[in-house]
């Protein structure tokens with residue numbers, strides 16, 4: 001191969017410090033507030049604690065963890081020998097970038113306020129949980145992790161052939177008690193705005209926007225049955241059935257296999273039915289499918305084919 005003349009060879013030396021040294025300080029609006037003067041468990045109390053955590057702990061841990069990831073993805077066969085690859089066979093390819101999220105999983109926080117949720121994700125816990133985004137009841141969107149980072153939001157479960165959902169998805173936590181709380185219209189508008197941005201940016205397929213309960217039925221029930229999935233589908237995120245055009249499925253229709261086509265794990269059939277009903281029926285806890293529900297499954301399945 002012919003060498004380019006030296007004048008055409010450019011190098012871009014980075015003058016930036018490593019991520020761990022670039023950690024941004026947190027400017028709290030509540031720096032002067034003494035948490036002891038606040039009602040225990042109130043939003044103001046959680047906000048004060050969270051601001052203090054962000055200042056002293058969480059941001060530093062975030063950038064330290066980031067540096068670990070940078071070190072990990074910088075490894076080559078020279079650094080860490082794979083039993084399958086001979087170091088002599090390491091040749092650098094030059095065209096690449098970072099893998100993108102391919103699913104978006106929606107959750108409810110099951111907490112009493114967005115301040116409590118932000119606190120929960122800022123502090124060390126027995127079991128690690130995190131999220132990329134939190135949307136408050138008044139429609140404020142908080143980001144807690146860069147989109148390219150693997151968050152601990154989905155845990156064990158299966159959708160299609162995906163079992164490690166954390167590795168390929170973004171998590172969005174919606175501030176809601178998970179019981180009687182309605183999802184507010186400002187909150188839904190904020191969610192739709194965020195989904196529009198993320199879906200387009202990462203080319204997320206419409207059907208890959210699902211609930212935590214779809215991925216892990218029985219173990220998880222979020223977002224709650226009050227979540228307006230049909231409104232979300234009308235905006236282009238996730239699928240919903242055509243209520244005015246439900247056709248009779250063919251005689252050989254197998255609803256369980258159809259649930260599998262949609263994405264549900266049917267290894268325990270009852271669980272797949274529970275997950276489907278939580279999302280699409282929203283008011284029926286029975287584990288038996290009636291004819292109307294079979295029509296719905298057939299209708300949705302056709303959207304996935």
Ligand SMILES: [Zn+2]
Pocket residue numbers: 106107108153212220222
């Ligand atoms: Zn969840």
